[in-house]
Amino acid sequence: MERTIQKKLSVGGDGWVTVDVYGEPDTPGLVVVPGVMSDAHTWRHVAGAIDAWPSVAVVNRRGRAPSGPLTSPYSLRTEVEDLGVVLDEFAGTRALFGWSYGGLITLLAANERPVRQVIAYEPVMRPFGRHALPDLKTAAETADWDRCVEIVNRQISGFSAAHVDDLRADPHSWALLRRLSGPLYAELGALNATPPPDVMARQADQVDLIIGQCNRGTVPYGTSFDHVWQHVAHAKVHELPGQGHLAHIEAPAELGRLLDNLAAV
Incomplete structure (x- = not known):
């Protein structure tokens, strides 16, 4: 599907985030949350390959133009609250999808509000990259x-x-x-400063965790994935063949098809 609009949303303080919307902007669909070293633009090919939802809204998290800069103080709480603003704007969102750090943000957000489905590709959590x-x-x-x-x-x-x-x-x-890389230090610091809750995605009806086949059981992404999995008891695990952490860049069509296949009926 094609990008139809870009929305600018005010978040805490003087901050703002932009959201790139593909498909039917007034019809609830999938909200995508990228991780570090990534922005909404780098997810355009995945968004364009998705057909299962009538709309795909890709969040350009703060710290990435044209969204506003990181604010001080900044924490994982900041990200969860920003996502809450996005979900309020896109009322009736059918599913959340997060990649890496974005996957952790979506799982934490689903502790605080009911979500029909959460999908996370190789989510990471503390301790990760602390060294x-x-x-x-x-x-x-x-x-x-x-x-x-x-x-x-x-x-x-x-x-x-x-x-x-x-x-x-x-x-x-x-x-x-x-x-x-501008917000990288602050984001990794926030990730490692936040103790993980015992349970994540508590209010999600369905949770699907994805791992690239090349990272299964390997450091750092496979081991962090396993750590997250221990905190999401009701999750189903899926493997993307032949891929690692950067599937959105190296295999966007394949990742899009997998997301389509995981769409809750």
């Missing part, structure tokens, strides 16, 4: 965004130096990653 916080703090304080991109890929995701070199070889992609 990289000192280096990220230094890089953020000196606005060394190249270093931030290197840290998230090498120290957190565990990719090779050759992988980072390949990313750097594409000036457009590298510039995007530099821009998206």
Whole structure:
């Protein structure tokens, strides 16, 4: 489906978030919450591949233009409250889908309000990437965004130096990653500062957790996924063949089809 409108919503204080809406903007559908190093634009191909819902609303979380900057103080509570504003705007939302840090946000939001369905792709939770916080703090304080991109890929995701070199070889992609790394330290800090509740998605009628086949049982995403799973007792687990954490970039059509297949009847 095609993007039809972009909405700007006021959130706490002087903050605001934008939401890219695909399909029928006045018909309740799926709300998508991206994670770190990601924005609404990077999810456009997945949104375009989805057919099971009449609309797909992709949240551009704060810290990503054209949404407003991160505010101080900033926490996971901030993100959950922002998502609450989005859900109030898109009343009757049928399902929530979150990726990585966004997956954690959706699971926490479903503790506070009834949600028909929550789908989360490799959600992460504390402790995750905590060892990289000192280096990220230094890089953020000196606005060394190249270093931030290197840290998230090498120290957190565990990719090779050759992988980072390949990313750097594409000036457009590298510039995007530099821009998206701006809120990274604050987001990872917020993730690790928040003790997880014993139960998540308590008010969701249905919870579906997705893991990429390549990350099953591996550090860091597979092990964090297993940790989250322990806190969502009623979740069903699904595997996306041949994929890792970046399925929205490397296999958006396949991810879109899986989401269609998981749509609650």
